[in-house]
Amino acid sequence: xxxxxxxxxxxxxxxxxxxxxxxxxxxxxxxxxxxxxxxxxxxxxxxxxxxxxxxxxxxxxxxxxxxxxxxxxxxxxxxxxxxxxxxxxxxxxxxxxxxxxxxxxxxxxxxxxxxxxxxxxxxxxxxxxxxxxxxxxxxxxxxxxxxxxxxxxxxxxxxxxxxxxxxxxxxxxxxxxxxxxxxxxxxxxxxxxxxxxxxxxxxxxxxxxxxxxxxxxxxxxxxxxxxxxxxxxxxxxxxxxxxxxxxxxxxxxxxxxxxxxxxxxxxxxxxxxxxxxxxxxxxxxxxxxxxxxxxxxxxxxxxxxxxxxxxxxxxxxxxxxxxxxxxxxxxx
Amino acid sequence: xxxxxxxxxxxxxxxxxxxxxxxxxxxxxxxxxxxxxxxxxxxxxxxxxxxxxxxxxxxxxxxxxxxxxxxxxxxxxxxxxxxxxxxxxxxxxxxxxxxxxxxxxxxxxxxxxxxxxxxxxxxxxxxxxxxxxxxxxxxxxxxxxxxxxxxxxxxxxxxxxxxxxxxxxxxxxxxxxxxxxxxxxxxxxxxxxxxxxxxxxxxxxxxxxxxxxxxxxxxxxxxxxxxxxxxxxxxxxxxxxxxxxxxxxxxxxxxxxxxxxxxxxxxxxxxxxxxxxxxxxxxxxxxxxxxxxxxxxxxxxxxxxxxxxxxxxxxxxxxxxxxxxxxxxxxx
DNA sequence: ATGAAAGCGCTAACAA
DNA sequence: TTGTTAGCGCTTTCAT
Numbered sequence: 001x002x003x004x005x006x007x008x009x010x011x012x013x014x015x016x017x018x019x020x021x022x023x024x025x026x027x028x029x030x031x032x033x034x035x036x037x038x039x040x041x042x043x044x045x046x047x048x049x050x051x052x053x054x055x056x057x058x059x060x061x062x063x064x065x066x067x068x069x070x071x072x073x074x075x076x077x078x079x080x081x082x083x084x085x086x087x088x089x090x091x092x093x094x095x096x097x098x099x100x101x102x103x104x105x106x107x108x109x110x111x112x113x114x115x116x117x118x119x120x121x122x123x124x125x126x127x128x129x130x131x132x133x134x135x136x137x138x139x140x141x142x143x144x145x146x147x148x149x150x151x152x153x154x155x156x157x158x159x160x161x162x163x164x165x166x167x168x169x170x171x172x173x174x175x176x177x178x179x180x181x182x183x184x185x186x187x188x189x190x191x192x193x194x195x196x197x198x199x200x201x202x203x204x205x206x207x208x209x210x211x212x213x214x215x216x217x218x219x220x221x222x223x224x225x226x227x228x229x230x231x232x233x234x235x236x237x238x239x240x241x242x243x244x245x246x247x248x249x250x251x252x253x254x255x256x257x258x259x260x261x262x263x264x265x266x267x268x269x270x271x272x273x274x275x276x277x278x279x280x281x282x283x284x285x286x287x288x289x290x291x292x293x294x295x296x297x298x299x300x301x302x303x304x305x306x307x308x309x310x311x312x313x314x315x316x317x318x319x320x321x322x323x324x325x326x327x328x329x330x331x332x
Numbered sequence: 333x334x335x336x337x338x339x340x341x342x343x344x345x346x347x348x349x350x351x352x353x354x355x356x357x358x359x360x361x362x363x364x365x366x367x368x369x370x371x372x373x374x375x376x377x378x379x380x381x382x383x384x385x386x387x388x389x390x391x392x393x394x395x396x397x398x399x400x401x402x403x404x405x406x407x408x409x410x411x412x413x414x415x416x417x418x419x420x421x422x423x424x425x426x427x428x429x430x431x432x433x434x435x436x437x438x439x440x441x442x443x444x445x446x447x448x449x450x451x452x453x454x455x456x457x458x459x460x461x462x463x464x465x466x467x468x469x470x471x472x473x474x475x476x477x478x479x480x481x482x483x484x485x486x487x488x489x490x491x492x493x494x495x496x497x498x499x500x501x502x503x504x505x506x507x508x509x510x511x512x513x514x515x516x517x518x519x520x521x522x523x524x525x526x527x528x529x530x531x532x533x534x535x536x537x538x539x540x541x542x543x544x545x546x547x548x549x550x551x552x553x554x555x556x557x558x559x560x561x562x563x564x565x566x567x568x569x570x571x572x573x574x575x576x577x578x579x580x581x582x583x584x585x586x587x588x589x590x591x592x593x594x595x596x597x598x599x600x601x602x603x604x605x606x607x608x609x610x611x612x613x614x615x616x617x618x619x620x621x622x623x624x625x626x627x628x629x630x631x632x633x634x635x636x637x638x639x640x641x642x643x644x645x646x647x648x649x650x651x652x653x654x655x656x657x658x659x660x661x662x663x664x
Numbered sequence: 665a666t667g668a669a670a671g672c673g674c675t676a677a678c679a680a
Numbered sequence: 681t682t683g684t685t686a687g688c689g690c691t692t693t694c695a696t
Contacts, residue, residue, distance in 0.1 A: 094445050
């Protein structure tokens with residue numbers, strides 16, 4: 001009861017060799033039904049559980065999946081993480097969630113540390129690090145909501161389309177001057193969203209828009225937006241390129257006595273659950289977050305379990321979800 | 333460059349034995365300065381990193397900390413997780429974040445799985461499982477924001493006091509009828525919060541209050557609150573026993589055209605960041621979330637690294653933070 | 665101060 | 681169908 005039972009204990013208890021026990025455990029090779037029975041019994045009486053460490057040391061494989069996120073307090077990532085976690089669990093894997101934070105140093109530390117612990121693979125939603133670093137790694141990797149490199153399997157949604165959806169919608173709403181609170185310049189999905197937006201805007205030269213840059217978190221977006229609104233308040237719509245930023249924009253507006261949507265419309269991006277719980281509820285471009293997490297995990301597991309797929313890319317379509325932050329009180 | 337270098341490679345490269353390399357790596361036993369130099373050089377040229385798996389197999393120790401949370405999409409837990417993660421990182425540990433979800437089955441799976449992988453210890457913020465299960469485990473465990481058992485080191489805030497703070501504040505505000513949206517009956521911190529609240533209420537028999545039960549997530553709280561408000565709307569205050577629930581209450585109120593704080597005051601519990609980003613900003617009982625996560629992690633690490641502290645308990649004081657959900661527009 | 669060798673718990677040839 | 685045995689990469693006596 002004290003020291004954890006080993007495979008040898010089981011073998012002894014069952015009166016067979018360790019090899020037989022191992023074969024039974026892994027469903028490999030021949031094991032007679034008689035043997036299976038006895039071993040099974042021995043396992044339960046000894047309350048035996050295989051030591052994954054030892055197993056991994058031999059096989060050089062684990063059931064650990066590393067999930068790297070840039071900021072776990074941005075609600076988008078927990079939603080993603082939950083999907084990843086659920087899918088992994090269903091496939092017998094365990095997720096190691098790492099908050100890589102701001103620095104690429106920490107991100108590297110985690111990758112190194114996990115690799116040393118033989119993480120079977122990684123899902124990466126960060127991009128502090130050069131893609132080259134990942135390519136050299138020679139470990140199964142899937143990029144989620146980020147385009148790391150052509151060579152790395154990737155799951156995203158169509159961010160260009162998302163940007164277009166916003167632009168088209170705002171055009172329909174007959175908006176004249178827009179403030180874009182866009183994401184960091186080195187994040188490709190942020191660029192894509194802007195690109196889609198601008199493509200449509202080119203067709204409507206009468207509509208003006210200003211662009212300011214902000215990280216995706218609440219606080220930063222609030223601060224940056226406040227600064228901008230100090231200059232001009234002459235906007236009738238704001239396009240925040242994440243829902244988290246949109247919340248920051250909401251607060252900025254509120255503190256200046258600007259009413260949403262009466263004075264200015266607000267469109268977010270991501271489709272996180274909290275969006276429906278805000279006042280007003282947030283109009284947004286919804287990504288299929290669960291689906292994306294699920295698909296990325298399946299892809300990674302496929303990769304780990306052998307299928308050498310090269311540069312597979314999955315792109316989901318985003319959807320415009322109109323709620324109250326852009327309509328004057330009309331329920332959806 | 334391909335296969336990861338092993339300690340043997342380093343030994344060969346440096347012209348010494350593996351034992352010497354090992355001793356140098358772990359700063360144990362005598363190693364001459366000359367040897368140190370050569371080994372160091374060999375390590376860098378080979379880009380060697382020790383295999384933690386193998387190391388753990390021998391030493392039966394790891395640098396993995398398991399953090400079990402019940403629901404990662406409740407913003408309270410990411411904030412806690414971030415503190416845990418940061419502290420662990422500073423001490424050279426890596427955090428495995430597990431979303432144990434609703435079922436105790438899954439929680440057990442994770443614990444089992446992590447134990448097999450030799451997680452050095454656990455921080456548990458869930459309590460689906462009987463404390464006995466944990467006590468039998470014979471692994472360092474710290475309970476965070478939960479009282480699992482007298483025998484398990486615990487970090488919490490004073491939830492009874494928190495409940496009292498709410499009650500006293502509401503009394504001061506001259507409130508007459510209160511709705512309590514309390515947490516699950518089997519969660520002791522939820523019980524404590526209610527207990528503190530009721531202690532004060534006993535001294536004020538003219539104040540009425542109703543109590544309804546809800547899980548801590550947004551959606552549930554919204555639903556339960558809506559149901560209750562179908563019966564009576566005759567409340568002038570709501571005490572939600574988590575900030576997440578409070579958000580649900582906000583939405584419920586809004587959808588019924590009840591204005592906060594004009595028609596009814598709302599007090600939450602936890603002090604999560606989003607509270608300041610809502611409209612109105614949420615009055616709440618703030619727990620020192622970061623401090624709690626930090627302290628729990630330090631406790632666990634101390635436990636792991638030898639100090640056999642028995643039943644240590646750390647209790648932080650919570651603080652009432654008055655914001656706009658209870659004052660009619662008065663900025664703090 | 666250093667090296668040889670045993671062993672952590674498991675898997676995977678290879679024999680039998 | 682089953683057992684023997686050699687590692688996986690590392691730490692740790694025990695000699696030297």
